[in-house]
Structures are given as structure tokens and as C-alpha cells.
Amino acid sequence: MEEYKRTVLYVEDNQLNMALMHHIFKKNLPSILLLKAETAELGLSIARETLPDLIILDIGLPGLNGYEALDILQQDEATCHIPVLGTSAFAQVSDIEKARNKGFAAYITKPFQVKLLTETVERLLGGGL
Numbered sequence: 052m053e054e055y056k057r058t059v060l061y062v063e064d065n066q067l068n069m070a071l072m073h074h075i076f077k078k079n080l081p082s083i084l085l086l087k088a089e090t091a092e093l094g095l096s097i098a099r100e101t102l103p104d105l106i107i108l109d110i111g112l113p114g115l116n117g118y119e120a121l122d123i124l125q126q127d128e129a130t131c132h133i134p135v136l137g138t139s140a141f142a143q144v145s146d147i148e149k150a151r152n153k154g155f156a157a158y159i160t161k162p163f164q165v166k167l168l169t170e171t172v173e174r175l176l177g178g179g180l
């Protein structure tokens with residue numbers, strides 16, 4: 052068994068983005084266990100069960116969207132301390148501002164820039180990886 056130092060939960064409905072994130076973590080962040088959920092509903096339940104160190108949350112999801120999921124995480128005493136990195140293809144300045152105002156710790160637009168994504172994850176985890 053590998054020993055992981057941290058756990059990150061990625062909530063994403065797009066298979067290609069999920070596969071890309073898996074690859075980025077394997078290559079650049081191998082000491083982190085990446086948990087995966089295809090819907091906000093499943094992600095919320097995994098978050099409550101595992102209390103990950105960071106959640107990467109897509110905005111555009113079937114069912115509850117990323118903003119609604121963030122609200123629920125922030126209202127729950129068990130999960131409100133977990134930083135949430137928002138991701139979306141919505142790249143207008145107004146989208147980015149909305150995400151910041153909503154309480155995402157950071158917001159990254161797709162398609163992912165690998166270096167920026169890696170550095171942002173490291174920063175939000177507070178180093179020590």
C-alpha cells in the first residue's frame with residue numbers, strides 16, 4: 052500500500068477532465084490520494100465521510116451545480132473549513148468574480164494549465180507535500 056500524505060476530492064462530470072486530473076496528480080502530485088465523484092450529490096457524501104484536505108469542484112454539474120454544492124459544504128460544520136477550488140469553462144471576468152465572491156478559495160478556468168493547477172493545489176494544501 053502506498054502511503055498518501057493528503058487527500059483531494061475532485062467533483063467532475065466530464066470523463067476527459069477527470070482522466071486529465073488523474074494523470075496530473077499521478078505525475079505531479081503523487082503523494083496525494085485523489086478521490087473522484089461525478090456528481091455534486093456523490094461528492095458531498097464523500098466529503099462528509101472522508102473530510103478531504105481540498106475539494107476541486109466543477110461548476111457545471113448535472114443535478115446540484117458547483118455553487119449550490121459549495122453552499123452546502125460551507126453550511127456544514129464538518130466541511131466548512133475545507134478549501135474549495137472551483138473549476139469551470141466559464142472564463143468571463145464576471146464568472147471569475149462571482150466564483151471569488153461565492154467563497155471559492157481559488158478559481159481555475161478550463162482547459163487546465165497543468166502548471167497553474169499543480170501550483171494552486173500545492174498552495175491550497177499549504178505545502179509539505
Ligand SMILES: [Mg+2]
Nearest residue numbers: 064109111112
Ligand atoms: Mg461539468
